[in-house]
Amino acid sequence: DGGIxxxxxxxxxxxxxxxxxxCEQNLNHDAMYWYRxxxxxxxxxxxYSQIVNDFQKGDIAEGYSVSREKKExxxxxxxxxxxxPTAFYLCATPRPGDTGELFFGEGSRLTVL
Amino acid sequence: xxxxxxxxxxxATEGAIVQINCTYQTSGFNGLFWYQQHAGEAPTFLSYNxxxxxxxxxxxxxxxxxxxxxSYLLLKELQMKxxxxxxxxxxxxxxxxxxxxxxxxxxxx
Numbered sequence: 001d002g003g004i005x006x007x008x009x010x011x012x013x014x015x016x017x018x019x020x021x022x023c024e025q026n027l028n029h030d031a032m033y034w035y036r037x038x039x040x041x042x043x044x045x046x047x048y049s050q051i052v053n054d055f056q057k058g059d060i061a062e063g064y065s066v067s068r069e070k071k072e073x074x075x076x077x078x079x080x081x082x083x084x085p086t087a088f089y090l091c092a093t094p095r096p097g098d099t100g101e102l103f104f105g106e107g108s109r110l111t112v113l
Numbered sequence: 114x115x116x117x118x119x120x121x122x123x124x125a126t127e128g129a130i131v132q133i134n135c136t137y138q139t140s141g142f143n144g145l146f147w148y149q150q151h152a153g154e155a156p157t158f159l160s161y162n163x164x165x166x167x168x169x170x171x172x173x174x175x176x177x178x179x180x181x182x183x184s185y186l187l188l189k190e191l192q193m194k195x196x197x198x199x200x201x202x203x204x205x206x207x208x209x210x211x212x213x214x215x216x217x218x219x220x221x222x
Contacts, residue, residue, distance in 0.1 A: 040214055045209070
């Protein structure tokens with residue numbers, strides 16, 4: 001079945017460590033997004049990519065980095081420069097067409113100890 | 114600035130009807146989305162409105178008034194599995210999604 005897969009589901013890290021969250025899709029979609037979700041707040045866009053080998057900063061890109069070397073993969077690295085990294089991270093891809101509703105991965109919950 | 118407002122929490126009874134409101138102020142408008150998100154899970158798409166009026170999809174309906182910057186999600190015949198957060202999101206003139214903080218819906222037997 002086509003879909004979008006994130007891993008790991010849960011991740012713990014110590015302060016000062018970089019961590020990479022995986023996002024893979026087999027829907028053959030061009031666009032992929034990374035969002036961060038915190039309690040009491042709306043989803044906030046970290047980075048997005050409209051096509052392979054190209055990506056753009058979202059509203060809260062500081063302390064994060066991404067790559068888009070393959071169409072199906074859009075990994076997110078949370079660097080030690082991110083001051084408050086504990087959050088729920090969601091990868092998504094829009095359905096091509098007029099509505100463009102988002103398909104989300106299962107999410108990755110990162111906790112900094 | 115751009116803003117989406119929706120109530121933080123609502124409580125309803127199993128079998129009843131509930132209406133979740135969303136008001137928005139955005140730079141342009143290219144559609145409004147509703148998503149459902151169960152605790153600890155990813156959001157799933159419920160509905161999309163771009164023209165004024167009511168869109169019905171089974172037990173769920175969504176209404177839009179662009180002139181008032183207002184939408185609501187109507188859930189009928191509530192079931193316990195409808196306990197979740199409901200997220201309102203608006204696509205602005207740059208085709209960027211602006212998200213509300215979500216409404217947590219609690220269903221009581």
